[in-house]
Amino acid sequence: MNLKNFSLYIVFTMFSIGTFAQTSLLNAKSAADIGIMPLEQILIKAEGPIPYGYVREKDILFGIKVWENISLSEKANEMYLYPLEESLNEGGIGAKSLFKVLLDGIKSGDITEVYDDSDFKRKRNLKDIEDSFVKVDTLDAGLEYLNAGEKVPDEYIQRTELTASDVKEYHIMGMWFFDRNEGQLKYRILGIAPVVADIYTKGSARENYVELFWIFFTDARGTLFQNYAFNAKNPLNPVNFDHLLNARRFSATIYKADNQYGNRKIDEYIKNNDLKRLFEGERIKELIRNLEDDMWNY
Numbered sequence: 001m002n003l004k005n006f007s008l009y010i011v012f013t014m015f016s017i018g019t020f021a022q023t024s025l026l027n028a029k030s031a032a033d034i035g036i037m038p039l040e041q042i043l044i045k046a047e048g049p050i051p052y053g054y055v056r057e058k059d060i061l062f063g064i065k066v067w068e069n070i071s072l073s074e075k076a077n078e079m080y081l082y083p084l085e086e087s088l089n090e091g092g093i094g095a096k097s098l099f100k101v102l103l104d105g106i107k108s109g110d111i112t113e114v115y116d117d118s119d120f121k122r123k124r125n126l127k128d129i130e131d132s133f134v135k136v137d138t139l140d141a142g143l144e145y146l147n148a149g150e151k152v153p154d155e156y157i158q159r160t161e162l163t164a165s166d167v168k169e170y171h172i173m174g175m176w177f178f179d180r181n182e183g184q185l186k187y188r189i190l191g192i193a194p195v196v197a198d199i200y201t202k203g204s205a206r207e208n209y210v211e212l213f214w215i216f217f218t219d220a221r222g223t224l225f226q227n228y229a230f231n232a233k234n235p236l237n238p239v240n241f242d243h244l245l246n247a248r249r250f251s252a253t254i255y256k257a258d259n260q261y262g263n264r265k266i267d268e269y270i271k272n273n274d275l276k277r278l279f280e281g282e283r284i285k286e287l288i289r290n291l292e293d294d295m296w297n298y
């Protein structure tokens with residue numbers, strides 16, 4: 001780089017810093033300054049999510065996979081549901097619902113590891129899953145055009161598309177394991193799935209809820225890191241979804257775990273007894289809580 005180009009680089013850098021330095025709502029000198037992303041936010045987003053460390057198989061002394069249900073009807077989990085429409089926080093950072101973040105990531109091609117279930121064997125693309133969240137019907141008045149071989153006017157076509165408000169819960173699958181190399185109990189999310197009203201039974205008396213798709217979590221981390229949830233406790237300090245999920249900032253119940261019953265769900269081997277199912281989930285939680293102490297005592 002010659003001296004002239006280097007000088008231009010320095011000038012441009014200083015100009016950029018000056019441009020982004022006065023973006024706080026309280027520090028803005030004019031309304032035009034509001035909504036520009038602060039420099040520190042640009043640097044944070046540029047760094048990306050913190051990479052997971054490599055774990056050798058022989059260093060895992062104990063591990064158990066668990067499937068959990070994050071109910072969006074609980075207040076502790078409302079940051080994954082709202083806002084139903086994208087909104088802007090101070091500094092121009094857009095807050096989205098988790099469902100919109102995942103769906104936008106799939107549509108843009110940023111998220112490609114999409115599967116039928118948590119076994120991650122049958123891969124799906126946008127075209128495969130589109131029928132699951134979009135339904136197009138022709139009204140009776142439009143059938144005449146269809147039968148005549150003519151184009152059906154738009155007013156006779158009804159399009160239904162699932163939105164964030166249709167998401168009832170999220171299912172996550174992860175592993176708790178004791179890392180001998182670091183001498184501590186760790187948790188890592190492996191997959192996440194939105195549970196929505198089946199678009200073909202939505203609004204009917206037999207409305208059914210299904211897992212729309214499963215995403216291999218590592219593939220979605222970049223997208224989750226770049227998108228923010230609305231922080232009701234401090235709206236001026238939004239938190240990205242990658243941090244929220246990895247820090248386990250949610251309330252969840254275990255509905256499935258590695259077990260001697262072929263990894264069946266709890267409600268499949270404990271039938272017609274909600275209290276026993278609850279106790280079984282708590283038993284698994286207690287096993288995980290005692291895992292680290294048991295390893296040290298061993």
